[in-house]
Amino acid sequence: MPRPIFARIHLDSIRENIAFVRRAAASSRVWAVIKANAYGHGIGRIHPALGEADGIALLDLDEAVRVRELGWTKPVLLLEGIFDARDVEVADRHRLTVTVHCYEQLDLLDASTPRQPVDIQLKMNSGMNRLGFRPDAFTRAWQRASGMASAGKIGKIGLMSHFANADDGGIDWQIDEFDAATRDLPGTRSLANSAAVLWHPRAHRDWVRPGTILYGASPTGSARHIAGLPLRAAMTLSSRIIGVQSLAPGETIGYGRTFTADRAMRIGVVACGYADGYPRHAPAGTPVVVDGVRTRLVGRVSMDMLTVDLTPCPAAGIGSSVQLWGDQVRVDEVAEPAGTIGYELMCALARRVPVEVDAPVAAHPRAEA
Numbered sequence: 001m002p003r004p005i006f007a008r009i010h011l012d013s014i015r016e017n018i019a020f021v022r023r024a025a026a027s028s029r030v031w032a033v034i035k036a037n038a039y040g041h042g043i044g045r046i047h048p049a050l051g052e053a054d055g056i057a058l059l060d061l062d063e064a065v066r067v068r069e070l071g072w073t074k075p076v077l078l079l080e081g082i083f084d085a086r087d088v089e090v091a092d093r094h095r096l097t098v099t100v101h102c103y104e105q106l107d108l109l110d111a112s113t114p115r116q117p118v119d120i121q122l123k124m125n126s127g128m129n130r131l132g133f134r135p136d137a138f139t140r141a142w143q144r145a146s147g148m149a150s151a152g153k154i155g156k157i158g159l160m161s162h163f164a165n166a167d168d169g170g171i172d173w174q175i176d177e178f179d180a181a182t183r184d185l186p187g188t189r190s191l192a193n194s195a196a197v198l199w200h201p202r203a204h205r206d207w208v209r210p211g212t213i214l215y216g217a218s219p220t221g222s223a224r225h226i227a228g229l230p231l232r233a234a235m236t237l238s239s240r241i242i243g244v245q246s247l248a249p250g251e252t253i254g255y256g257r258t259f260t261a262d263r264a265m266r267i268g269v270v271a272c273g274y275a276d277g278y279p280r281h282a283p284a285g286t287p288v289v290v291d292g293v294r295t296r297l298v299g300r301v302s303m304d305m306l307t308v309d310l311t312p313c314p315a316a317g318i319g320s321s322v323q324l325w326g327d328q329v330r331v332d333e334v335a336e337p338a339g340t341i342g343y344e345l346m347c348a349l350a351r352r353v354p355v356e357v358d359a360p361v362a363a364h365p366r367a368e369a
């Protein structure tokens with residue numbers, strides 16, 4: 001028998017989360033962001049749940065081709081655009097929309113002879129200082145792109161930008177920069193990531209670009225910020241108890257002896273460790289659900305196992321079910337005390353963890369991992 005750990009992907013949760021985004025940004029179209037293999041959920045697995053999105057956005061050319069092969073006919077946006085001349089051919093062949101954030105990318109498109117004009121999203125660096133043309137250089141970049149559109153190399157030109165801290169409030173300055181620099185330019189606008197979808201209606205515009213909330217995780221990394229919102233976990237990581245120890249007061253658990261029992265305690269040993277993707281830095285007290293009862297991690301997470309306090313669930317023993325994260329423990333509740341964000345945990349689910357999909361995918365027989 002394999003180790004009892006497994007992840008389950010809930011397609012209905014993704015569908016409901018997309019429906020929620022539609023209600024939250026009712027006049028916008030939705031790019032469903034599925035970069036990083038759909039934030040670790042598996043593009044092939046979740047693809048059947050994306051039907052209500054208007055487009056999908058990702059970074060990797062192979063992933064983009066894959067979604068076309070899976071039968072996706074609506075727009076596909078490459079969030080970092082193209083890296084060399086060969087990418088232009090692929091973008092052309094598969095009708096990909098490409099982000100253009102620098103002149104080098106315009107040069108690549110200019111040097112190509114696409115069979116049909118390539119749609120682009122011209123990206124402004126409105127203050128994030130990662131990718132994009134600065135506001136004072138944006139109109140010139142747009143004019144160059146517009147000239148290439150006249151030459152049949154570029155199709156539609158959309159305008160986009162990305163926020164540095166949509167999760168903690170201050171984004172009006174970036175919106176102001178964007179609006180001032182694009183005032184006289186035509187084209188659709190796209191600004192909002194998950195945080196801006198939830199908390200900054202002013203940023204919604206023509207297309208929103210939610211990622212993490214489609215998977216039920218918090219854009220701030222903190223579960224309390226999405227408490228009460230109908231965002232459902234798209235991934236549940238489960239395992240079982242494979243060992244039980246009874247500790248006397250003063251005894252310690254695991255590597256480094258970081259936890260000392262202050263009373264007699266039963267400890268459950270769970271088949272899940274950092275080699276499965278559980279964060280090694282999760283401290284004692286991180287929530288875990290055993291047989292449906294919330295309890296806590298105690299002791300250091302090791303490669304293949306972790307240990308939990310069975311005090312609140314005295315009937316639990318070997319074979320008891322354990323939820324590490326999912327519908328009963330938000331992934332953010334595990335990530336935050338470990339000093340990271342749910343995004344990272346979802347993306348870092350280890351290959352060795354078997355993954356099941358909740359809903360039938362019969363309509364897409366080629367869909368897998």
Ligand SMILES: *Cc1c(COP(=O)(O)O)cnc(C)c1O
Nearest residue numbers: 033079162193194209210211212
């Ligand atoms: C990742 C990404 C998003 C989605 O961000 P979330 O915080 O997951 O919603 C949107 N736009 C761009 C350009 C991105 O890189």
